[in-house]
Amino acid sequence: MRVIITEFMDENALSGFADGTEVVHDPALVDDRMRLLELMTGADALIVRNRTQVDAALLDAAPGLRAVGRLGVGLDNIDMAACAERGVAVFPATGANTMSVAEYVITAALALRRTAFAANAAMIAGEWPRNALMGAEVSGACLGLLGYGQIARAVADRAGALGMNILAHDPMLPPDDPAWNAAERLDLPDLLARSDVLSLHVPLTAETRGMLGATALAGMKPGAVLINTARGGIVDETALAKALISGALGGAALDVFAVEPLTAEAGAVFDGVPNLILTPHIAGVTQEANLRVSTLTVAQVRKALEHTT
Numbered sequence: 001m002r003v004i005i006t007e008f009m010d011e012n013a014l015s016g017f018a019d020g021t022e023v024v025h026d027p028a029l030v031d032d033r034m035r036l037l038e039l040m041t042g043a044d045a046l047i048v049r050n051r052t053q054v055d056a057a058l059l060d061a062a063p064g065l066r067a068v069g070r071l072g073v074g075l076d077n078i079d080m081a082a083c084a085e086r087g088v089a090v091f092p093a094t095g096a097n098t099m100s101v102a103e104y105v106i107t108a109a110l111a112l113r114r115t116a117f118a119a120n121a122a123m124i125a126g127e128w129p130r131n132a133l134m135g136a137e138v139s140g141a142c143l144g145l146l147g148y149g150q151i152a153r154a155v156a157d158r159a160g161a162l163g164m165n166i167l168a169h170d171p172m173l174p175p176d177d178p179a180w181n182a183a184e185r186l187d188l189p190d191l192l193a194r195s196d197v198l199s200l201h202v203p204l205t206a207e208t209r210g211m212l213g214a215t216a217l218a219g220m221k222p223g224a225v226l227i228n229t230a231r232g233g234i235v236d237e238t239a240l241a242k243a244l245i246s247g248a249l250g251g252a253a254l255d256v257f258a259v260e261p262l263t264a265e266a267g268a269v270f271d272g273v274p275n276l277i278l279t280p281h282i283a284g285v286t287q288e289a290n291l292r293v294s295t296l297t298v299a300q301v302r303k304a305l306e307h308t309t
Helices: 011-016 027-031 033-039 056-060 080-085 098-114 120-124 150-161 178-182 188-194 214-218 237-246 264-270 287-307
Strands: 002-005 022-025 045-048 067-070 089-092 142-146 165-169 197-200 225-228 251-254 276-278
Touching: 011 022, 011 287, 027 033, 033 056, 045 287, 056 080, 067 287, 080 089, 089 287, 098 150, 098 197, 098 225, 098 251, 098 276, 098 287, 142 150, 142 188, 150 165, 150 178, 165 188, 214 237, 237 251, 237 264, 264 276
Parallel strands: 002 022, 002 045, 045 067, 067 089, 142 165, 142 197, 197 225, 225 251, 251 276
Antiparallel strands: none
């Protein structure tokens, strides 16, 4: 059996494959489509993260493909309908990076609310910007969760321990779901208007693309901060930059972008924007999470191959 892995994962997890399995693990494949198509011939399984486009053309290059493992949870880079048509099972690593993303959101909320962690240059230059960096506590503030799935609930648990008030909007979650016992259920306009910290936890779909555009951002609480660890296309980056420059919003942390990897051209919109934290899609990637995600994905793919042999 042959397994192709196109993006980084914990090498220790590879020992979970059965003896005799040919494993081709080359993260450079994500940027070499032609070579990937060649290697897919005879492949039984494919393991990817979020950058490899698993589309019909790729699937057609591997007529014997039986499983796709996703090192993470987002599926917008995988053509699920094309996989279903060809009988290819898809396995996301659901839950394996929940803790890492939740910790990132809390860290970003603390940093953005406190505002005190970008003073190195001023301090080294002999300045003492004490009053300008007074900041605010998260205790007593409202955390708004746009999407209230597993990761959002993990964020809520940690935020509640810090004394935050939990608000959420998720039209896909039934009103009588017990999860609402830990959060105030709001419609989207109210969530935007009341949240001191707004964290996004929805997939990128036709409905959510551009959801946080100029109009929605204008409806946010003045001085609020926005954290996006979901998908970049959900937020209008130009509109967000304008809101930060104008002071309408107090800050933002973006771990995901409409263009990934973020190019110099795409990133120019953020040049000179204040109170902004940018990270390269690493919210769910810690040493511990990488091992959990990799181990779970290998186990799921191996099981699928064994059951279809």
